[in-house]
Amino acid sequence: MANLTKDKRFKKDYSKRDIIDYLKGIEKILGRVPSSRELKNFPGPAPSTVTRRFRLWSNALKEAGMRPQTHQLLTGERSFIRMNWxxxxxxxxxxxLGVTEVVIKYYRMNYNLWKNRKGTSKSTYRKRAFKLxxxxxxxxxxxxCEWHHIKPKSIDPKDWCILCxxxxxxxxxxxxxxxxxxxxxxxxxPFIKEAYKAIDF
Ligand SMILES: [Zn+2]
Structure with missing residues (x-):
């Protein structure tokens, strides 16, 4: 049985299309995105064939329309969460999004921890400070340079400055x-000018 599978793998030269269909089939059987290791449990192209064709395992998944990572957010997904939560x-x-529920919960916790009491994230104020x-x-x-609060934790731009x-x-x-x-x-x-008087500003 194992020999037969191995034989088949060597006989057939799998195209990208073949591999994509194959991955989709396995996803259907497993009910989730397969890992490269799991491929060994199924007859068809070996994990090494997939990576040879697509260079990276994650590229193959992407082309098959599957999410490579279910425990990590991709670009744009954070704002999607904030807009819809x-x-x-x-x-x-x-x-x-195709991620686990705990990822969303973790993101919410993280966001709530760092936003200030007015409900705007710290990074938004930070960006505003640099813009101003x-x-x-x-x-x-x-x-x-760094963002400095003249009055600690103030959200009033008048209490901010940018300093090295x-x-x-x-x-x-x-x-x-x-x-x-x-x-x-x-x-x-005046203090800094005095301290650095040998240096041209
Ligand atoms: Zn400075």
Whole structure:
């Protein structure tokens, strides 16, 4: 029996089309996307034949219209979840995307953990801060920078600034106390200029 299967594999030169149909058939039998190892349980092309034809196992699955990973979200799926999680249950979303329900639950937990109390994610504010104040340190102009809250956790852009890690450290280590954006120019800037006076800004 095992010999016969092996023989068949060597005799036939499987085309991409053959392999795609074969994968779809196995999916139907198993009721889920097959793993490459599971292919050995069925007569037909070997896992190595599939990867030889498609270069990657995941490419073969993609071309067969199957999802390579059911425990991980792909690009665009996060926003799909956010747009639909009020109207659809986790189970419905999971079925629609072809992932397990726990992936949706995990994403919700992750999102709730990092969004602030007003219901907007931290990353949205972070993007807004860089858009407003640029992607350079507002003091020294270097393009390695971080988002700083002048007032901790504030969601008011007036309480934000963009600083490089060095200028940021001057503030967080309280060498200079900053209470508002005006203090950036009047207090932090002179301090940094003095500290770096040998360097051209
Ligand atoms: Zn700086």
């Amino acid at each position: 009020r109207e659809m249950t986790d189970k419905e979303i999971a079925n629609k 104040y640029g992607e350079k340190c507002e003091i020294c102009g270097i393009e390695i 890690p060095l200028c940021h450290a001057v503030v967080t280590k309280k060498l200079i106390i900053i209470n508002n954006r005006e203090d950036l120019k009047s207090k932090l800037m």
